[in-house]
Amino acid sequence: MKGMAMLPDDTTCALCSESIWIRLGPESGAESDEDANMLPEPSASASRRVVAEDDDEQVVPDDVILHDCPAGHHFHWQCFLSHTEPETYCPACHVAVIPPDDDDARLLATIRNEGGQEDDFDLRPVLIEERLFATAPQLRTHAALCSACFTGDEASVLDILSNPSLSPPETTHLLNTPDTDKHWTPLFYAAVAGHAGIVAFLLNNGADPNHRDRFEHVPAQYASEEGHAEVLDLLRGARSVY
Ligand SMILES: [Zn+2]
Ligand SMILES: [Zn+2]
Numbered sequence: 430m431k432g433m434a435m436l437p438d439d440t441t442c443a444l445c446s447e448s449i450w451i452r453l454g455p456e457s458g459a460e461s462d463e464d465a466n467m468l469p470e471p472s473a474s475a476s477r478r479v480v481a482e483d484d485d486e487q488v489v490p491d492d493v494i495l496h497d498c499p500a501g502h503h504f505h506w507q508c509f510l511s512h513t514e515p516e517t518y519c520p521a522c523h524v525a526v527i528p529p530d531d532d533d534a535r536l537l538a539t540i541r542n543e544g545g546q547e548d549d550f551d552l553r554p555v556l557i558e559e560r561l562f563a564t565a566p567q568l569r570t571h572a573a574l575c576s577a578c579f580t581g582d583e584a585s586v587l588d589i590l591s592n593p594s595l596s597p598p599e600t601t602h603l604l605n606t607p608d609t610d611k612h613w614t615p616l617f618y619a620a621v622a623g624h625a626g627i628v629a630f631l632l633n634n635g636a637d638p639n640h641r642d643r644f645e646h647v648p649a650q651y652a653s654e655e656g657h658a659e660v661l662d663l664l665r666g667a668r669s670v671y
Pocket of ligand 2: 519
């Protein structure tokens, strides 16, 4: 029955040929076979309607539409991100969607997903980051670590840094690698957000409290600006012995 649910239209992804419409189960994410069986049979009059509001199941788009593809190709988000064309071409029809030599050109697209619709989304930074991650997977780990430090997710910080596939020098390297944006190491993210437990943990594992970012600031400056006294004490103490 699963493939029988009504879809709003028959738009397909130009890379994998599957429908751009995906079905989200009930909130619990539990098996929904029973619910699927209770869907009304698709009929001619109803086949172009979105599923009824009181239905447990939701049909949502996973859709990327390049503004400058003349064919109006649609893509799934993941299919689009994993394509191998340079970001200046439509991966389906290979037409140039931005001038190949213009490094500042934006790759505008309409993005539709369960969160809604965004009409002028610049895909280029996302694609560049994806490619960077593909060539250097440790950057993805680094991004995850920075994010966990910022949100105060101690479990994830511990998880990432105790990954058995990382050697101690690799762990230290991960801790002291700056990101490409502000040249912040994970310690900056934990410091600015005031997560003392994570700051202490990073320092104990070899994070450099004297690392300077793009603005020549050290993490302690952000902790001070934000009024995180405990974090500031930790960083000052570490700086004096480092
Ligand atoms: Zn696809
Ligand atoms: Zn195209």
